[in-house]
Amino acid sequence: MIVAGVAKYLNSHGYVKKLRQNNTIPGFSRDFVKNVLDNPVYIGKIAYGRRRTEKKMGTRNEMHVVEQSEFPVYEGQHEAIISEEDWNLAQEKRRANSYRREKVNDPNHAHILSGILKCPCCGKSMYGNIAKAHSKDKKTRYYYYCKNTVTPIGHECTFRVNIEQTELNQMVAKIISAMVRDPRFSEAIKEKIGTAVDTADLEKQLDTLQAQLRQAMGTKSRLERQMDTLDVTDPYYDRKTLDLQRRYDEQYGRIEEIEIQMEEVQGQIRTIRQEKISGDNIYRLLLAFDEVYHSATEAEQKEFMKAFIERIELFPEKQKDGNWIRKIVFAFPVPVNGKEVKELPLENETMLETVCLLSKLNTKQHIEIDLDMDELDLTDAEKKATYQEIKDYGLEHIGLKVSSLYIAQVKQKCGIIERENYNKSKSEDAKQPQCPPEKEKAIMEALKHFGMI
Numbered sequence: 001m002i003v004a005g006v007a008k009y010l011n012s013h014g015y016v017k018k019l020r021q022n023n024t025i026p027g028f029s030r031d032f033v034k035n036v037l038d039n040p041v042y043i044g045k046i047a048y049g050r051r052r053t054e055k056k057m058g059t060r061n062e063m064h065v066v067e068q069s070e071f072p073v074y075e076g077q078h079e080a081i082i083s084e085e086d087w088n089l090a091q092e093k094r095r096a097n098s099y100r101r102e103k104v105n106d107p108n109h110a111h112i113l114s115g116i117l118k119c120p121c122c123g124k125s126m127y128g129n130i131a132k133a134h135s136k137d138k139k140t141r142y143y144y145y146c147k148n149t150v151t152p153i154g155h156e157c158t159f160r161v162n163i164e165q166t167e168l169n170q171m172v173a174k175i176i177s178a179m180v181r182d183p184r185f186s187e188a189i190k191e192k193i194g195t196a197v198d199t200a201d202l203e204k205q206l207d208t209l210q211a212q213l214r215q216a217m218g219t220k221s222r223l224e225r226q227m228d229t230l231d232v233t234d235p236y237y238d239r240k241t242l243d244l245q246r247r248y249d250e251q252y253g254r255i256e257e258i259e260i261q262m263e264e265v266q267g268q269i270r271t272i273r274q275e276k277i278s279g280d281n282i283y284r285l286l287l288a289f290d291e292v293y294h295s296a297t298e299a300e301q302k303e304f305m306k307a308f309i310e311r312i313e314l315f316p317e318k319q320k321d322g323n324w325i326r327k328i329v330f331a332f333p334v335p336v337n338g339k340e341v342k343e344l345p346l347e348n349e350t351m352l353e354t355v356c357l358l359s360k361l362n363t364k365q366h367i368e369i370d371l372d373m374d375e376l377d378l379t380d381a382e383k384k385a386t387y388q389e390i391k392d393y394g395l396e397h398i399g400l401k402v403s404s405l406y407i408a409q410v411k412q413k414c415g416i417i418e419r420e421n422y423n424k425s426k427s428e429d430a431k432q433p434q435c436p437p438e439k440e441k442a443i444m445e446a447l448k449h450f451g452m453i
Contacts, residue, residue, distance in 0.1 A: 047073050051068065112301050144168060161317070175346070184335065185286075309330055
């Protein structure tokens with residue numbers, strides 16, 4: 001009845017038609033109906049404080065909006081479109097129907113990484129999916145999948161892969177297990193447990209607000225005394241009374257504003273301290289991760305993952321090494337390789353550089369070559385002296401000048417393979433000078449000096 005009334009109201013004002021024309025919503029979605037039923041604005045009232053800004057766990061100054069279960073509701077100045085009686089009946093029916101349905105497959109199974117995994121296509125959360133047992137093997141299978149068929153901007157999510165849960169669960173558990181086995185990790189965790197939290201800035205802000213509150217209360221008391229001592233025979237009595245009353249009302253507004261700010265700061269301090277306690281519990285569990293985690297139930301494992309990991313980003317397809325995970329983002333900083341990090345990238349960033357000599361010899365022919373990585377290691381001859389270094393050695397120590405041609409001839413005699421000379425003479429009967437014995441001896445000494453022979 002409430003949804004029908006709201007739908008009729010929105011339709012009469014042209015809102016539904018506009019939403020459908022803009023492809024914002026193809027009708028009334030589930031979230032839209034839920035928001036309608038939760039919003040008291042349709043019964044002529046205004047809710048205050050339905051959402052509250054709180055510090056995000058594991059961060060220093062990052063905040064996020066949190067829905068509140070209880071909040072004050074005030075009478076609004078707008079016209080109600082739903083009666084309060086219908087509203088209360090709807091709320092009672094919602095409370096009666098808001099029970100947790102029992103599992104029909106495996107009551108002991110929990111989708112451990114549900115909501116933590118993020119779709120590589122649309123970025124939305126991935127959830128558990130169940131493939132019921134077939135007649136062949138009578139085995140129920142569990143997967144993670146993205147149920148987002150259309151993105152908020154209207155594009156379809158193309159990721160339609162069901163990832164086997166056991167494979168991904170074990171993959172994440174092995175990554176965490178490898179982290180905690182590092183001795184530096186254990187030492188850093190032990191140092192973090194029990195350390196004092198830094199709320200100094202918030203406490204200073206709270207002290208400032210308390211001083212402002214005392215000042216406002218003092219001003220209010222002073223105005224009360226002035227109003228009490230006004231002379232009724234004063235010709236300006238009414239004007240003075242109105243002026244003092246206006247200032248008096250302003251102080252009430254100021255006091256309320258300060259008290260709200262103080263409540264928010266106190267809430268942030270409480271949240272930080274509670275997160276510290278939760279963080280210590282997670283740290284203690286990490287110290288005994290291998291023993292505790294694998295003996296816990298799947299529901300307990302899921303609670304741990306939700307408290308420890310903020311999100312897991314995936315590759316669009318499984319990598320050659322079998323890895324699905326691109327990056328893990330933790331709920332709070334953890335020590336990895338001697339540094340505190342919130343993100344653990346698992347992409348293989350190894351780069352292989354190849355240097356090739358390109359030559360235009362015969363464009364009608366080509367050669368296919370298979371390279372064995374074991375054969376790519378440089379020999380002593382390949383990684384030693386250059387031609388110029390050999391020339392300099394011969395001139396300095398032996399007093400002879402040698403050419404590159406003579407060096408190449410001596411290298412060939414010693415079995416040092418040289419690359420092919422592509423700048424050969426075009427004349428078929430061209431004669432090549434041979435290296436004299438004294439210069440050959442000088443080159444041989446240089447090759448021995450540089451360890452090439």
